Amino acid sequence: MKQFLARNPGTQIIDSLRKDNDKGRPWTLMEKIFLGLTPQQYVAQAMSNPLNWFFAVILLVGIPFIIARFFFGLSWAVGDPYDNAWGLFLGFGLFGMVPLSSSGFQLGSAVEVFGRHDFEPIERLGILNGILGYFFAVVFLMCDLGQPWRLIYPMFVSWGPEAVLFLVAWHVATYLSVQAAETSTAFFEWMGWPAGKTFIKKMALGLAVAGIILSTLHQGALGALSTYAPGKIHPLWYSASFQWLYFFVSSLPGGLCMVIVVSTISIKTMGWRCDDTFKNSLSKLQIALAKGASLGLITYLTIRLIGIAHDNKWAYLGTGWGAWWMFEIGFGVILSLVLLVTGVRNNSVTLVRLGAWTTILGVVLHRLNVYMFTFNWQNGHVHIPPFREIMITVTIYTIYIITYRAILYRWPILFKWKTRYSEYAVLDPEPVAIVEAEAARSK
Amino acid sequence: MIERRDFLKGCLACGVTAATVSVAGTSAMAAGSFEGYPDAMGVLVDLTRCVGCRSCEAACNNEQKLPEPDLPFDDLSVFSEKRRTTEKAYTVVNEYKVADKDTLFRKIQCNHCTEPACLSSCFVNAYTKTKEGAVIYDASVCVGCRNCMIACPFNIPAYSYSSPLNPLVKKCIFCYDTRVKDGRPPACVEICPQQVMTFGRRSDLVKLGHDRIQANPGKYVDKLYGEKAVGGTSWMYLSSVDFDKVGLDGHIQNEPIISNVKDFLGFVPMVLSIWPALFTGVHLLATKNKDGHHDHEEGDHQ
Numbered sequence: 001m002k003q004f005l006a007r008n009p010g011t012q013i014i015d016s017l018r019k020d021n022d023k024g025r026p027w028t029l030m031e032k033i034f035l036g037l038t039p040q041q042y043v044a045q046a047m048s049n050p051l052n053w054f055f056a057v058i059l060l061v062g063i064p065f066i067i068a069r070f071f072f073g074l075s076w077a078v079g080d081p082y083d084n085a086w087g088l089f090l091g092f093g094l095f096g097m098v099p100l101s102s103s104g105f106q107l108g109s110a111v112e113v114f115g116r117h118d119f120e121p122i123e124r125l126g127i128l129n130g131i132l133g134y135f136f137a138v139v140f141l142m143c144d145l146g147q148p149w150r151l152i153y154p155m156f157v158s159w160g161p162e163a164v165l166f167l168v169a170w171h172v173a174t175y176l177s178v179q180a181a182e183t184s185t186a187f188f189e190w191m192g193w194p195a196g197k198t199f200i201k202k203m204a205l206g207l208a209v210a211g212i213i214l215s216t217l218h219q220g221a222l223g224a225l226s227t228y229a230p231g232k233i234h235p236l237w238y239s240a241s242f243q244w245l246y247f248f249v250s251s252l253p254g255g256l257c258m259v260i261v262v263s264t265i266s267i268k269t270m271g272w273r274c275d276d277t278f279k280n281s282l283s284k285l286q287i288a289l290a291k292g293a294s295l296g297l298i299t300y301l302t303i304r305l306i307g308i309a310h311d312n313k314w315a316y317l318g319t320g321w322g323a324w325w326m327f328e329i330g331f332g333v334i335l336s337l338v339l340l341v342t343g344v345r346n347n348s349v350t351l352v353r354l355g356a357w358t359t360i361l362g363v364v365l366h367r368l369n370v371y372m373f374t375f376n377w378q379n380g381h382v383h384i385p386p387f388r389e390i391m392i393t394v395t396i397y398t399i400y401i402i403t404y405r406a407i408l409y410r411w412p413i414l415f416k417w418k419t420r421y422s423e424y425a426v427l428d429p430e431p432v433a434i435v436e437a438e439a440a441r442s443k
Numbered sequence: 444m445i446e447r448r449d450f451l452k453g454c455l456a457c458g459v460t461a462a463t464v465s466v467a468g469t470s471a472m473a474a475g476s477f478e479g480y481p482d483a484m485g486v487l488v489d490l491t492r493c494v495g496c497r498s499c500e501a502a503c504n505n506e507q508k509l510p511e512p513d514l515p516f517d518d519l520s521v522f523s524e525k526r527r528t529t530e531k532a533y534t535v536v537n538e539y540k541v542a543d544k545d546t547l548f549r550k551i552q553c554n555h556c557t558e559p560a561c562l563s564s565c566f567v568n569a570y571t572k573t574k575e576g577a578v579i580y581d582a583s584v585c586v587g588c589r590n591c592m593i594a595c596p597f598n599i600p601a602y603s604y605s606s607p608l609n610p611l612v613k614k615c616i617f618c619y620d621t622r623v624k625d626g627r628p629p630a631c632v633e634i635c636p637q638q639v640m641t642f643g644r645r646s647d648l649v650k651l652g653h654d655r656i657q658a659n660p661g662k663y664v665d666k667l668y669g670e671k672a673v674g675g676t677s678w679m680y681l682s683s684v685d686f687d688k689v690g691l692d693g694h695i696q697n698e699p700i701i702s703n704v705k706d707f708l709g710f711v712p713m714v715l716s717i718w719p720a721l722f723t724g725v726h727l728l729a730t731k732n733k734d735g736h737h738d739h740e741e742g743d744h745q
Contacts, residue, residue, distance in 0.1 A: 075604035082527060082601050085592035113722050115730035146587020146602065146610035153567045158584040160568035164704055165590050167711065169566055205726060213718045217711060224707035228564045228594035228700055231692055244707045376598070 001409075004037075004045035005272050012036055013272060014410075016418035017192050026192060035409060055398055062395025065388055066143065074146060077388045083376045084383035086144075088393045093140025095222055095367035097133045098172075099247070100360055102219060102255030104130020104179050105211035106292075112208035121278045122285050124186055124413045125266070126259050131179035132407075133258075134172060136400040143392060164224045171218035178210050189417040190410060216248060223247025226370050234374035236316050236325040237366075239307035246366070249303060253296035253336075254363035256289045257356035262404075264353050266414055273408060275415035283349045290352040293359060294340040301333045321374065328369060332362015477674070477699075479557040483576030484623060485645035485677035486632055487652050488550065490689060491662065492639040495522065495536055495548035499631035499640075503534045503552075506618055506630035525690065528552065530603040533615040534631055539689045547682070549689045550631070550639070553578060553599045553615035554669060555677035560700035561591035561600060569612075575624060576645060576677040577617035585611055596673050596692070596700060617677070645677055652681055674699030 005011060014036040018026050027036070034042045046052050069077040078087050107126030110116045119126075142148040154160065154169045181200055188196035200207075223244040226233055230240065239246070267274055267282055274282075308314060316322050339355030342348070373382050385393075408414060501516035503509070510531050514521055522538035529535075534552035541547055555578045562570035567584045570591070587610055592600045600614045618629035627633075628642035641648065652667040668686050669679035672695045680691065687693040696702075 071607060073605045073607040074610060078604065080529070080602075080604050082529065082592065083598055085589035085602065109722070113726045113729070115726070146589070146604075147585065148587075150567075150584075150586040153584055153586050158567040158569070158581075160566040162701070162708075163564050163566040163590070164707065165564065165588060166566035205723070209719055209722045209726075212722055213714060216714050216718065220707060220710070224704055225564075225590070225593070227703040227707065228560055228590070229596075230700070230703050231596060231695065232593075240703050241706055244710075375593075 001045055001049070001270065002272060003048060004041070008041075015275075015412070015415055017189075029191075032190065032410065055402060058395055058398045062391055062398070065391050066395060069143065069388075069392060074144075077386075077392055079386050079389075081383060083379060084372065086371050086375075087383070088372070088385045088389050089140045089144035091368050091372040092364065092393055093144070093396065094137045095371055096364040097137045097140070098222060099219060099251035099254040099363050099367070100258040101130045101133025101137070102215055102251040103127075103259045104134075104182065104255075105208070105215040106252065106255055107259070108182060108208040108211050112204045113212070118281075119285065119288070121281045122259065122263060122289075124183075125263055125408075126255075127179060127182045128186070128404075128407060128411075128413050129259055129262055130255070131176065131183050132400065132404055134176050134179060136396065136403075138172065138176070139396055139399075140393075143396065164221050164228070168218050168221045168225070171214045171221070175211065175214040175218065178207050178214065182207050182211075186411040186413055186417075189412050215251075219251040220244035220248040223370075229375070231378075232376050233370055234316075234321050234325075234377045235311070235313050236308065236321060237370050237374050239311060241310065242303050242307040245303055246300070246307070249296060249300045250363050250366060253293035253300065253359050256293040256296070257336075257359040260286050260289050260293075260353060260356035261360060264356075266408060270405075270408065270414070273414050277416065278414050286349055286352055286356075287344055287347065290340045290355065291344050293356070294337055294344065297333055297337045297340065297359065301329070301337065304329060304333070321377065324369070324373075328362065328365050331358060332365055336362055477558050479645065479675060480572075480574040480576065481646070482574060483557070483645045483677060484617075484642065485555070485576055485648045485679060486629070487641040487643070487648040488678060488680045489639055489641075489655070490547050490549055490680060490682040492637045493536070493548040493550065494637055495519070495538055495546075496636065497521075497536050498634050498636060499550055500532065500534055500536060502630040502634035503615070504532070506621060507533055509533070526551075528599055528601050528614065530601045530605075530613040533613065537690060541684045541688050547684065547689050549680075549691075551597075551599075551690075552631070552678070553617070554597055555615075555617055556673055556699070557675040557677070558673070558699035558701060560594035560596055560673065563699075563701040563704075564590045564594035566590070573619060573624075575617075575619065577619040577623055579616045579619050580612055580614065582609075582611045587611075594700060596695060645675075645679075648679060652679055655681060668693075671697045673697070674702075 005013075012020065014027055014032055016027075037045070065077070078089075081087060103126040107119055107123045108130075110119050111123045142151065145151065150157075154166055155173065160166050181203065185197045185200050188194065188200070221244065223246055226238070227240060227243050230238060263282060263286065267279065271279070308317075317326065336355050336359040339351050339358060343351030343353075343355055372385075375383065497516050497519075500512075504512065504516070512531065522536075525537050526532075526535040528551060534550055536548050536550045539547045539549060555572075555576055557572070559570060559572060559578045562568075562572060562578065566588065567586055569581045569585045571579050571581070573579060587602070589600075589602055589612075591612060592598075592602060600612045602612055603610045617623050618627075622629055632640040632642045641651065643651070649667065649670055652670070656663045656665055656667070663681050663683055664685060666686070667679050667681065668691055669676035674697070680686070682689055685693055
């Protein structure tokens, strides 16, 4: 796209409800889907991007793998992991993606609850990052469940309310709808349905507070799930009192850093889609997010250490698992903390972006350690997922990236959607129809 | 779809249960844990008697109509490695070479906990602890999340991963449907030529176990494994060596697994009741007198 625009500098990419010329008629849905290019132009620019070819190869190999998993059964993809019942689909897809998606509730509450309107240019990105992460966590879950068509059973068929997973199921379902409502404002603008947006905007505070409640509980619940297996998780990664706090607290920097990473990728690879407000405020906002993330990280580091001290588990640090623990903490937490804090101090957005990467890797590594690598450590071997399981995980993640990009290209996430005639750079006199429509709406 | 009659029955059942619990369950409530059904059955396993003939494995396979095993049941080469329960075998016997004493064998199957971790971790309530002591499984509601396999402290439940359309948890159900429901011992107990296993009321077996330890000084370690482990199990073990040496976790907690989760579960009502007031309050404080930025319907970025 970047190259296409360089070659065709006059192209108008759709960022408004109506066309500038042609008497200001609204863009059709097809025009909006192709961003205002002709389908031929759109396909041509897509084909000229090598990343798309890379994605195509992954999908060509991976989608048959996903289909085969459902045709031949779970064992075709993951084997018979009786002692490691939760593999990559949940270890990475659910437990790894959900903390990185806590950005939705954090930015939503920063703006709506705490009144930090300076975060507005990045609020929608945070919320979109949230809903996509949760949505794809559910996709991963569907791939992992033995009988995914029974996913609604805990809601409607048979209740097990004393189970932590029951809480997770209900919360993720409810929170997905909360986030869908929050994201829908961008969708309504894009579709040209202002009534929908006005309706949602009235609920903004309620949605944001619901987001805080649901997120506190289910982020923690994902950790509480591991307290069912006290003897199976390595003691360095297990603490009866702190387990859910590890998960909740680390999800905070995880989500903020994911927004830093995604917004960096956006501005580097789709600068044409970002408006000036976004471009000009991004460095400042990323540093502000990094400030928040480092506060989260220092809390996380403290409780990880207190957890060890509380149960007096220092002796384990001398073992091989201890070295692996120190790597996780050293790379994922301490190095991240140093990078983020130095970045904030010196106003260096490069360091902040680097620190954001190490933070999210550290959070994901922690989840994998709890649910996969150290799980049943006393059996004496580490569970390494088979190739097909890895391939399916990579494929679903690729679909996630493609969906993410497709939405960022179109919906007003990184830019402001122009709906008022006065915002257009048009020379024609304002058509009567629009004057009447806008007058009617303002009544 | 819940039929009206079923619904009424359900209400009645709930009411009766509530009444029963409030009348009869006071002592249990005071103790803070479930002591188990009074007439729950159990099995006492004496590891010193087992010779590793694997006839219990064969009986189980036959009773539960499980598929043919890869190796026949009289093939003793299976002892070369430590096996676990699988979708094809609800019970397996393992061999443990103990340094100073001779070889011991231990039969592995579901221990039918008094407060089962599989049951308390299941979000569709697929598991039931029956009053006869069996932990049974309702295949018709299982979603296949496999949290029970994560939670089971003995790594017992297996999963039929290979079935594309109806994969299910596979585990020993104490021959509930075919035998224990009618007061008959499970197939493995009945077939055992060495009388390794004694089937009886759990409370009687606890006494029997301790009597046997006292009557044979020096023969057993002074512990009845399963009497207290994870809140008590219906299957209990006597051994001549430390339980760690025969593949059982000798340091397992005495509290039921659910007690680990209570820290978090206790926090849930607090969040649900305090957070809404707290954060809407913060909102009022944070946004007061902020140059009209308070208003959400202002539409400043429409």
